[in-house]
Amino acid sequence: MISPAQLKEIFQSFPDNCVLLKPDLPKFKIIEVNRSFEEITGIKKEKLLGGDLIEFFTGKSVDQEFVDILSSSLQNALESGKRDHISSFRYDLTDSETGNLQRKFWEADNIPITNDKGETDFILHRLRDITHTVIAKEKEQTSLKSLRENENLLKETQEVAQIGSWELDVEEGKLHWCNMLKKIHEVPQNYIPNLETAIDFYKTGRDKTIISNAVSKAIETGEGFDLELEIVTAENNDKWVRATGKTEFKNGKCVRLYGATQDITSHKSLEARLKHINDNIPGVVFRYKLKPNGEDELMYVSEGAKEVWGVSPEDATRDNNKIWDLYSREDFEYVNETIRESAKNLEVWSREWRINHPDKGIRWNRGIGA
Numbered sequence: 154m155i156s157p158a159q160l161k162e163i164f165q166s167f168p169d170n171c172v173l174l175k176p177d178l179p180k181f182k183i184i185e186v187n188r189s190f191e192e193i194t195g196i197k198k199e200k201l202l203g204g205d206l207i208e209f210f211t212g213k214s215v216d217q218e219f220v221d222i223l224s225s226s227l228q229n230a231l232e233s234g235k236r237d238h239i240s241s242f243r244y245d246l247t248d249s250e251t252g253n254l255q256r257k258f259w260e261a262d263n264i265p266i267t268n269d270k271g272e273t274d275f276i277l278h279r280l281r282d283i284t285h286t287v288i289a290k291e292k293e294q295t296s297l298k299s300l301r302e303n304e305n306l307l308k309e310t311q312e313v314a315q316i317g318s319w320e321l322d323v324e325e326g327k328l329h330w331c332n333m334l335k336k337i338h339e340v341p342q343n344y345i346p347n348l349e350t351a352i353d354f355y356k357t358g359r360d361k362t363i364i365s366n367a368v369s370k371a372i373e374t375g376e377g378f379d380l381e382l383e384i385v386t387a388e389n390n391d392k393w394v395r396a397t398g399k400t401e402f403k404n405g406k407c408v409r410l411y412g413a414t415q416d417i418t419s420h421k422s423l424e425a426r427l428k429h430i431n432d433n434i435p436g437v438v439f440r441y442k443l444k445p446n447g448e449d450e451l452m453y454v455s456e457g458a459k460e461v462w463g464v465s466p467e468d469a470t471r472d473n474n475k476i477w478d479l480y481s482r483e484d485f486e487y488v489n490e491t492i493r494e495s496a497k498n499l500e501v502w503s504r505e506w507r508i509n510h511p512d513k514g515i516r517w518n519r520g521i522g523a
Contacts, residue, residue: 163457170194170280172206174227181227181276193282194246206278210244219243223261227337230263231273232425235332241283257392258287281488293503300438301523320347322411323372337394339386356383356391372407374401381417428450437461439469441522443496449473461518463511479508481515495522 164171165187175183183206190464193389199344201202201209207224221240232235239261245254259280268276316335321327328346335344338354348368355361360382361370377399384392398412437457443449451473461463464475484506503521 164394170282172278172280174276174278176231176273176276181207181278183209184275190280193280202499214234214458227276227278229500230265230276234267234271236264236265239263240286248523257282258284262451289519293519296435296438297501297521297523313342316412316413316415319351321409323369323407323410332416336413337386338384339388339390354384354386356385360384367398368410371400371410375407377412381421392416392418394418412474429493441492443492450477461505461516463513479510481507481509483507 155327164173164185167187168189170190170193171187171435172183172190175184176182183201186201190201191198203220206227207220210220210223222239222242223423226237226239229235238325241258241260243245243256243258243461246257247253260283262277262279264277264279265273266277268274315333317335317337318331320329322329326348328348328351329403330338330344330351331344332342335342338344338450340346349488350364352361352368354362363380366380367380370376371378379395379397381393386392395415395417396412397414397490398410400407401409401411435457437460438453438455439458440449440453441449442452451470454469458464458466458468458469462476462479464504468475474512477485488504489504492502496498501521501523503519505519508516508518
């Protein structure tokens with residue numbers, strides 16, 4: 154049988170922050186405090202004993218709403234004889250080194266201790282520090298908000314992007330540009346292009362070769378193209394453009410090549426900004442696609458993949474099984490099932506799982522997405 158001294162030592166050694174209270178309505182008198190509570194508050198037990206718990210929590214770092222919640226919880230535990238839980242509240246503590254208040258969040262349980270008659274003699278007030286969890290969730294929400302804002306900004310930029318059409322009469326060798334395409338190239342509206350001068354607008358020898366080869370291959374095989382390359386306009390301005398082309402064949406011969414050229418300079422600038430933001434957000438940012446047939450792919454992965462997964466963004470997007478293979482066997486099916494449920498119900502997804510990092514061994518990951 155455990156002796157009273159042993160029971161007291163168990164109470165003192167308990168890792169949670171505990172206070173033993175004696176109901177003396179309207180007060181809840183502090184009659185014992187364990188070492189964890191002394192350490193976390195920085196207040197010696199002698200200064201706490203005999204005081205009222207509610208008065209202890211009353212001060213600049215809490216508002217009246219919390220005081221009311223605490224009072225109600227203690228009263229409920231006393232009257233019902235059952236544990237009453239407070240899921241979260243903020244109570245700041247003074248940093249012993251700087252003297253500044255530190256933002257702290259807690260959850261609490263008020264547990265009645267009854268006698269042989271079923272009457273509550275004492276209440277055990279137990280506190281757990283959940284600051285890390287609360288701040289982690291705040292960071293997740295901030296990151297998610299930032300991603301949504303950046304996606305909206307990208308969408309708006311795409312909507313206002315300028316697009317010009319072009320057409321090449323292969324048999325006649327005549328190239329036609331619409332007015333918008335002439336604006337993109339910053340040439341006069343009476344400018345008459347040809348295939349050679351159009352290709353000369355491309356900035357580098359590499360880009361000239363790429364677009365030239367794409368046009369030649371399209372005329373020979375009928376294969377279209379979709380390229381993002383740089384040009385230098387007539388006003389000597391650098392621009393990024395997206396050039397697309399399709400063919401029209403008659404009697405097995407290409408007679409017309411046509412398509413569109415879009416000024417994507419602002420899109421490219423934003424893309425670079427987004428990449429910088431994503432690469433500097435703690436962790437890894439990725440865009441995941443679950444297809445109707447059950448297949449999936451990673452469409453985009455930030456540089457954080459190297460640190461979090463030990464896999465380069467290029468390898469991850471090339472073969473997402475390189476990421477799945479890192480998951481622990483116990484967590485793999487569970488995580489996949491939660492992803493499918495989130496996609497089905499259009500709900501925010503948030504889970505934790507383990508991976509076997511190539512360099513760091515077993516690591517815990519937390520993911521959030523929408």
